Every structure is written in structure tokens, then in C-alpha cells.
Amino acid sequence: MEATSDMLPLIVALPFLGALLPGIVIRAGRDTCTWFTLFPTALALLMLLLHAPGVMAGEVYHWRLDWLPGLGLDANFFLDGLGLLFAGLILGIGLLIILYARFYLSKNDPMGQFFTYLLLFQGAMVGIVLSDNILLLLIFWELTSLSSFLLIGYWNHLPEGRQGARMALAVTGMGGLAMIGGMLILGEIAGSYDISVILQHKDAIQASDWYLPALLLILLGCFTKSAQFPFHFWLPHAMAAPTPVSAYLHSATMVKAGLFLMARLWPVLSGTPEWFYIVATTGLITMVIAAVIALFKDDLKGLLAFSTVSHLGLITMLLGFGTEAAALVAVFHIINHASFKAALFMTAGIVDHEAHTRDIKRLGGLRHLMPVTFVIATITALSMAGIPPLNGFISKEMMLKETTYAAWAGNPWLVPALATFGALFSVAYSFRYIWHVFMGPVRDDYPARPHDPGFGMWAGPALLAAIVVGIGVAPFVVEPFVNVVAGAVTGAPQDTHLKLWHGVNAALFMSIAAILGGALLLASHRALEAGWLRAGPPAAKAIFDAIVGAATRAARGLTDGLHDGSLTRFSAIFVVTVTLAGAIAWSTGEIGAPSRATLPIAIVPLIATVLLVGATLCLVAFHRNRLLALVLIGVVGLTVAVGFAYFSAPDLAMTQLSVEVVTIILLLLALNFLPRETPRESSGARRLRDGVLAVAGGGAVAALAYAMMTRDFALPSISSYHLANSYKGGGGTNVVNVILVDFRGFDTYGEIIVLGIAALVIFALTQTVLRGAGGRFLESQGRPGGEAGDRHPLMMVVATRVMMPMALMVGVYIFLRGHNEPGGGFIAGLIVAIALLMQYMASGFAWAEARQRVPYHSTIALGVLIATATGIGAWFNGVPFLTSAHDYFTVPGIAELHLSTAVAFDVGVFLTVLGAVMLALWSLSRMARRTGEPVNVEPMDVNPAADAASSREG
């Protein structure tokens, strides 16, 4: 029977929406805050219960919303018996916990935060149990890990809280990640991620080759979440959380998520030998080991934590048996365990709250001081021990009975014997909880005087205790419900009769043995404990910390070792990688014979080659002398310029020449602030390595260039189009310039911006440096020594003055002829910059700067903007950015002038280049002035005109 219910998403959403409130409402007081937390929980519970009659009648409610159908991740929910049980537990116990927490938390604890986290957790938990899509379930699954991280670490001033939170997150997070893999595989096999669909595909899933990997991955998620051996160790450490959290997450709800999922997928995953041996064995081992450890825990919550682990193991084992009857017992025990264990945790919290200690060794005799707590604790602990007529007894009897049907590797005795052994310890620690805490003489050394708490605090556990008794005495009340839930788990209707008395059978004897043995164990607790401590069982926390610590250290070592900040090493790796990659690519391809004949060796190229190679070798040899290195770089640059000229590329030659001049001058200025020699830092071996790499890399590039130059284009190149269209379309006969400002004007546009940015960066850099430690350093350094006595010689000043208009004329000329002859805005900008540079060199920067009005920043910006505006101008012709228009004008008296809009663009280029060079120069001069360089008043140091004037005045 299927039905749609629009309330389902609301049940899930309510806690999340409610989570927004407590954090804010706390300002109105703790009670208000509690009410605002109770309300969404209660409302969700009410909505859930409205569905209960339908579910009991066998109805399954659905609600679906497409989220990401392509992936199969959809917001689908459904509610059946199993969902009802768990959602009821989560919301019902949630209500009690909220009430309890109101009185448990002290005034100093931020309660709003607590309730916000708690509601987030609650929502995530409800989401898990109502999801009808395993990917959606995964989301909620991880959300519970995250919210429990916050809850465990709630008292973040305590190291245990922080460590416990991280440990829980690490372990459950790992399981969650594994489960992602498992779920993806499961969905692939079943062809859908919807649980209701997956449950139809038992045969396909179990027959698949992928069944085992999927099973393992999913179980890894379940086992970590439900603290099954060997992942059980996180749970006790999670007990650093406030007790309401322990009671809620770590006994009643979150740790049962793993059980829930095993139960949910039980119909399709169980029934195979793999399932039996993995699940049942893990459960059995967990149950026994945890029960043993629990007996020797002195911390009340530690004892309860391990007992929880043990009971979770018990339920896991029952699910692992793979029989419908065992599954029903599992369901029944989930209910019973939730009721008595939540109550037990709350009583432990009460003891802690009132006596200010949870150490059993410091307690005892509380029955007189806290009678109410004593009654509740006793009832629930006896239920945990499996004493009639309490609910724990019934499910434990049924469990023991089921174990007698389970043959492990053909051995019918092993499982029942071990189960009885575990039950025996279970009885022992339960009795210890009563005996060592409440019985015995009243002590006078409690850290605080214990007494029963207020009603608000014991109401919750009392209600649960009543349920414990109720179910025990009248199990038939819950019988239909258990049958419905078990039916939902197994996928087949169940009709089992629950009763207190099962008659005299094997299980009864096992029970009796357990109770007697347990009492005996407790009686000899002191001796056993001494032995336990001597044996020194491995501390899981130490192992975990060691692993995480080692992982962190290894990670740090690897990270810091790999990224040690050595630029030479990074570059070496770069060269090796790229060269190797290129070599591999080369060797896997094919190369034909050279298609171009090599040229005869002429004298000019030979000289140039010798110069280039010689200068480079000298540079390697003498690079520590920085001035010399600069000179040698200049030689290389000039040779390249000659090469351009030789190969008929006068534009490039001119550009190269002027760039060379400008950069060498700027570098010379910069060298002023640097040590004259590069210190020797590398060892011989390092230099050998670098040398080998450099030769290899350089050789590879040379080989590549050679291979390329000896071959024609494989396919016709686009350059012939440029040659053909330069004049016709670009309005210029100088193809290089037309390419620069027209065919590929957009590249030039980008490159002038690069230049402009570089200047701005230099400016910003200088400013920052001067403002900080760098500026103080320069001041302390003072002016570099060894200067010429006459800083601004007369001859130079006069000569540059004469040169200035000439240089400017050349600049204008070069600029204007650019479109047809070698030249253009870029070169013109550099030439004018050189002309200005000369003035600055002659009379000092500050003197020269005072004589010009345009700020360099503006020159750059104007250049960029003019270039942009020119490009945009084309829009008004209805053509794209930078489309040039050109026409002929006659300037009366001079000549016919051919003007193209590209000229305006070139103006932008010109201005940007000029401004960039000058701004860089200015930045350097600012540094010089910081060292104390004086500002000239006169254009030259020895100024005859000024001297004459002053002598006249004198």
C-alpha cells in the first residue's frame, strides 16, 4: 500500500528550520530558548505520529522531488515501520533530552548554540531514517558526523572534548567516505538510488561481481558509525560531550544509524555467507570485547559507553544472522536498549551534576542521598543486565535463543558460548553500576553534597524507566509495533508473539548462567581489576593518536620537504619535466626529412653567432660581477638587433635597439641599489647539476628550432594573407606595422597594457618598499660611494639640451612614417623616452621633473584610454573593435598625407610606452633620493651662467 504524504519533508525540515531559532532566542532567556527548541521537535513528532495509524495498517508513505535526476540524487522520502520506529526514537527521546539539557547545562554554557547544534543533528538524523534515496541518505549521514563533531566539541575548552570530536569525525568520516563508494556501486547494480527500488533487486545485487565491494564499503560506513570493533574506540572518547549529547547521540540515536542502515538494506544485502561472517562475527566480537572493557571502566559514562558498544554489537550480530526471527529480535532490542540506555546516561549525568564526579571509585552509598535517581538507575540497569520482568530480559532471552541456531563455520557452540560470555560481563557491569555507585556506605568525601535534582531533570529518565517496566511486564503492548517494524526490515509480514516467559529452554539456562556468573565477577572485581591493569590492554586512543600524529608529521614533512621555497630547485624540476615531456612527445611522433636546404655560412652571421655565443659564455663565467653581466647582456641584445636588420626586419631591429637602450639604462639605475657582486651560494655539485640541466634544456630548444627551421610549414601559412592585404586592407605598406596595429592590433593593445601595468607595479612596489623596512634600509645605507665628482657635467647638460628637440623630431618622424616604413608608436615612444631620459641623466631627475607638467600615471592611462577609444570608435561605423578606417588628406603647403585611424591607436601606444618608461624611471629616482641624493637647484653642478649672475649681483 502506497500513499503520498506532503508532511514527510516537513518532518525532516522542521528541526533544520528550528535550528535557526535557539541561537537567537537565547537572548530572551534560557526557558524561552528551551521552548523554542521543544516546539519544532514536538511539532515534527506530532506530524510523525499522525502517520502512525497508517503505518501500523501497513501503509507506506512517499514523497518525492527531483533534485539532480541526472545523477540519481533526488529528495525522495518514505516512511514505513522502520522509519517510524527510528524517527519516533529520535524525536521522542529528543524531547526528553532537550528538557533534561535545560537543567543540565550551567549558566556559563552557551545554551543557544547547544540547542542549535542539537536540532541540526536531529534534522540530519530524521533525514537518514526517512530518506528514500541512498545518495540523499549519504548527505544526512555526513551531516550527523558534522553536527556531532560540534556537539562533542561543545566544551571546547577541554582537550578531551576537542580530541574526542576530531576522533569521532575522523572515524565516522572515513566510514562515510567509504560508504559513498559503496552506495554508488549499489545504485549502479540496482539501476536506481531509490531505496524502495533497490529493495526490489535482491537477486541482481547478490549475483553481481560488485556485491562484495559494495557490501564491504557500506559496512565500513555502518561499523564506524555504530562503533563496531575495531572502530569502537571513538565512542568512549566522544563521551567528553555534555551528558545530554552522550545520551542522545551516543546511545539512543546516532550510533544506531549504522544499525538502521544495515536493517534498511537487510533484505538485499543479508542472507549470504559474506554477510553472515562479516556482520555477525563483527557484532559478536564487539559485544564480547566491549562488555569486558566496560566492567573495568571507572568513569560512569565510560562504562555506559562501552556497554553501548557491546549492545550495538549484539544488535549487529542479530542482523548478521540473516534470519527473519533474529531481525525481529534486533528490532525489539533496539527499542529496549534505547529506553534503558538513554535513561542510564541521564542518571549518570545526574550523579555527575550533583556529586561533581563520575568516578565510580569516588562514589557509593548514593541510595540514601538520591533515592529517586537510585530507583530509576536500578530499574534501568537491571534491564540492561537482563533481569526479569524488565524489557531487557525479554530481548536478551530471545537473542540468546537465536544464537543457538547460528553455526559458525559448522561449529554450533561457538556463538552461543561467546554470547553467554558477553552477557555475563554485561550482567557484571550492570550490577556494578548499581552496587558501586548507589550501594555501600554513605561517604563523606564527595566533591559536592549529592541530592536528587529537580523534577525537570529526572522526569525524562523516570518516564523511560516506566516504559522499561511497562514493556517488560506487558510486552504484548508493543508486539504489533515490533511486528510491523520487523516486517519493514525483512520485507515479509511478521507475526511473533512477545512474552516474558519462554519456558525452560537453552536460553533460560544461558541467562541464569550469565546472571550468576556476572554476580560472581562483580564480587571478585577488585582482583580482576588488578589483573586487567597489569595486562595493560592496548589503549585505542594512543594508537589512534599515534597514527594521526604520524600522518600529520609525514604530511608536514612531505609538504615542507617538497615545497622548500628553493627557486632554483623549482626551476630545475620545471626544466627536467618540460624537456622530458617534449622528448617523449617527439619520440612518439614521426618526422620527415628536412624540406628546406640549409644556407651557406656567410661571414656576417658567423660573426654574430660567435658574438652571441661568446657573450653568453662570458656571462655565465662573469655573472657575479653585475655591471659586467649587464654589459654582456647588452652585447647579446645588440647582436640580436643586428640580426634583425640583417634579415630585413628593420622594425624589429629598431624596436630591439631602443628597448635595449631603455632597459639597460633602467637596469643600471637599479644596480645602484644592489651589491656589486652576486654572492656565491651554490655548491660545486649544485652548479654541475644546474649546468647539465641548462645544457640539456638549451640543447632541446636548439634542436627544436633547428628541426623547425629546416622544414617548411606543413600547411600553407596565413602570413601570405597579411602580405597580400597589408596595403589594400590595412592602409600601410609596412606589413610589420600593419600587423602590429591592425591585423593583430588587439595583441598590441594587450601588450601596451602589460607595459603600463608593469610601470604601475613598479611604482606601487617602490612606494611600499620605501614606506617599510626597505626605505629605512636605504636611508641607513646612504648614497653609494665612488661617484664622479661632477655629477651633472656642463658638457653633457648642454649636449642633451641640443639633442632634445632633435630627438623629439626623430620621434615624431618615426611615429608618422610607421605605417609605411619602419617605425610606429612603440618605437617612437621609446625614442622620446630616451630623449627625456637624457635630460634626467644630465641634470638629475628632480630638476627635470619639475620642468614638465604631465604626470606619468596620466600618460599611461591616457595611452590606454586613447587606444581603447580609437578601437571603440569603429563601433560607430558598425564594425568591430579596432577596425581601421583610412583616408588621404592634403595638408596645404606640405604634402598629401595618408591618415588612418590606426594612427590614433598608435598615439595610444606611444603614450603608454612613454609613460611606462618614465614612471619606472621616476620610481627608481625616488629610491635614489631616499638614499640622500640631493635635488638640484641648478641644471648643472658648475653653472657658468648662474655663477656669472651671482657675481654680478655680488
Place this chain on the structure above:
Amino acid sequence: MSHWIIAPVLLPAIIAGLLVLSMRHHLGLQRVFSLGGAGVLVAIAMGLAAQAASGAVGVYELGGWPAPFGIVLVLDRLSALMVLLTTVLAVAVLLYAIGANWDARGAHFHALYHFQLMGILGAFLTGDLFNLFVFFEVLLIASYGLVIHAGGARRMRAGVQYVVYNLLGSTLFLFALGTLYGVTGTLNMADMAERVAAIPTEDTALLRVGAVLLLSVFAVKAAILPLHFWLPETYAAAPAPVAALFAIMTKVGAYAILRVDTLIFGPDVTATAGILSGLLLFTALITLAVGMIGILGADGLGRLAAFATVGSVGTLLAGLALFTPETTVAALYYTIHSTLAGALLFLVVDMVRERRGAAGDALVSAPPIAAGGMIAALWFGAAIATAGMPPLSGFVGKLLILDAVRGDDWMWLIWTVVLASSLLAILGLAQAGSQIFWKTTEPAQVAGDAPAEAPPPLALPAVAAFTLIGAIVGLTVFAAPVVAYLEATAGQLYDPSDYIAAVLGPEAPEIPPAPDGTGEGAPTASAAPQDEGGA
């Protein structure tokens, strides 16, 4: 004639120009214009995305020259998506930079920021390989300025490494372009795609070298191991808003790989078959592992966030490397996510850094920080997003990737690395968060006379961070429409015929016969056909 395609390139240039020209002394005005400009960019990007969503490929021929002879900008679904992502990120980060006063700590922040945007957006839009180089230069030089913004020894040192390493990359880019041009005779990507498909066998060696060198350049930009060394220290040392903006920078490299490897050296091209994807998958997985190990091993939040960036690149390339439409969809989704998440992480790191005084972002105990609750919550969100945990989009992205590689030979390896490295990330993030926000020391007892230093303002920074979180949540909730768009994007990428036809026109471009003299080693540069002058 629609000029909108070029607007994302021109507008930042104009804004930056104006900022330098007339507002360089007035920070307030700079802020208004800078932010306003970024806002307009978002609007333009949305318009472009709407245009691209129809499936039409928009082509803009600069200078009116037809492809492949001039430069073209091309707008398809992929470039529109990246442009939109960049602009949205830019607004959020700019808000932060203004709110936290980062822009006042050095000169020309806003101008450099817009130039940087220009470079990034241009790189996404261009359809020409050399023009891509130019935009790489624009974004490189601007980003260098941003990295060293506000100065400081560590930043300067990192900046030098950054710029030197990337100049190596630029040099390599030129080698690659020279080689590719030398073989194919073109620079236009669509044209090159056609030519590469028709390349004679005896030229494949050169072509393959060119392709691999080009991929190496992009690998440098994307920070793929072992070419990632410039990234960690740069991102850790850069001003946080800059590092946040740089979340998109590695994606420029990833974008270029995707673009070039689907368009030019596509899976069907025999000449370059097998050299790219095989190499890429393993380097991607190693990148992912090293990044996530770095999260666990980082000694400070800045470095942690930097390695998270490395890890996210590895994740998305692990998706990309198989070059199927499905994996591409997943990788693109993760690209969007990791950009937003990476930026968010850096912003939160900066909030912490600015409030911890001398302790900075180091993972040591310090007094609790001001406004710690909200910042811790933001950190929690950023950490969830970074680790790819539910309920944020990182989880969806990871699911998509895991789902998409299903059936591949290396599926188990990819799954294992992706999932195991997530665990490392979770561990590292949890340790760092608990150290910073939980393991605090007692508040320093101020001697009474010294007033505690006022914490920097948090209003705008918080708005910025919540904008990013909002975007991440939106990406999660509206995963289906996003994935639908990405599926269409992948469809366009793996069937580039529309792209090529749009750029080159319906007929193959006609190339005039080469003038006499080529082939003799004679130069072609200035040999202008003077005889046509009188025509």
C-alpha cells in the same frame, strides 16, 4: 553588430584607465567606480551567458579581419560560464577587499584588480592562441602587482618566485606557439583544429612537441604537479583577497587545457593521440594527493588554503583527464564549486589572520578572536565546502566525478584517491579549525592603560563571505539546471564543428599563394608588396 562579447575585456581596461587617470588620489571614488564596474561586468556576463545558453557560438572579429587572419573572440557556453563565474567572484572579493581595507594598503589596488580581470576574461574569450599568450601576460603582470600589494618581506620573496616561475612558463608558451605555428601555419584555434586534423604524418613529431609544450604551459598555470611549485607560497603570502581572486587563476589553466584538448588536439585526432590524457590523469591524481596531504601538513591557515587550491585543481583535472562528456560535466561543476569555495576559504583565513595579531594564521594557540562565533561558523562552512562534505556543492561535485569515471579502467584508482584524500582534508581542516577556534589561550590581560586594538570592520567582509556561501548553496540547490547547462556545454565541446564553422565561416578560408622567395630562408617581415601601392 553586437559588441557585447568584447565588453568584458574593454570595460575593465577602461575602468582601470580611468582609475589611474583621474582618481588615483581618491580611494573613495576608486572604490565606487571599481565596485560599480565589477557589478556591470556581472550584468554583462549574465547577458552573455543567456546568449550562449541558446547554443549559438558568438564570434567577434577584431579589426574586421576574418579568421584565421585576424584575432577573434569566441563566446560559447564554456567561455560564457567562465566569464560569469569570474565576474561573480570578482564582486564578492572586491567587497571584501574594500571592507577589510586591503585596497588602502598599497597603491593602485583597484587598477591592478581590473587589469587582472581584463586578463582573465580575455583569456576565457579569445579564440586565438597568441592572443591567449597576450592575456596570460596581462594577468601575470597584474597578478604580480597584486601579490606584492601591501609589501612585506615574505610577500616580496613569494612574489619574485611567482613572477620568475611564470616567466619561465611564458617563455615556454612562446616556444610552444612557435612550434605550432611552424607546423600548422596558423594561430587561430579553430583554424588550427582543422589543420591539425589534416597534418601529414611526417610532421607529427613537431606537432606533438608543440602540443605537449603548450599543455605544460597550461599545467603551470593550473598548478599541476610537478609544475605547481609557484603556487603554495604565493597564495599563502599574497593578500587574502588577492589569493581569493586567484581561485579563478588556476582555472584559467584548466580551462585552456579543456579548450585546447577538445578543440584542437581532440580525442579523435590521430596525430596527437594518446599524449595528453594518459599523462594528465596520473599527474592530476598526484596533484590531488599532494594538495590534500598539504592540507593536513600545513602549519598555517594560509598554506592550508593554498594546498586546498592545489587539491581542488587535482580533483577537477582527475575528472577532466578522461575527456568524455560526462567527466567534463563533472569537472566543470567542480570547477565552479572549487572556485567559490577556494575564495571563501581565503577570505575566512584572512578574517582570522587579521584578528590574531602576532599569531597570524599559524596553527598555535592564541587568545580567542573577536567575533569568533561568526568567523568560526564561516570557517565551518568553508571547510565543509573545501573537503567536499555534504550538504554543500563540493559533495555533489565529487559524486558527479565519481559517477562519471565509472566504467573507466582506472575507476578504482580514481575513487580511492578522491575518497582517501577527502579524509586527509577532513582531518587537516578539523585539526586546524579546532586549533584556531577551540584551543584558545586565556585572553591577554591588558594592563589597563593600553586599549585593545580595535578589530578591523567585519560588516562588508561578512557580506562578501555570505555572498560566496550563498552562491555555493545556490549551486547545490539548483544543481539540476546547472548540470543541464554543463551537459550542453560538454556537448558543444565534444562536437566542435559548430565552433569551427562559426569562426571560420561556412567555407574554408582562402589563403593567397605565398609570394616568391619564401622557402629560401628569406625574411617575410617587411617585404611589403610595394607594387600594390598604386592600385
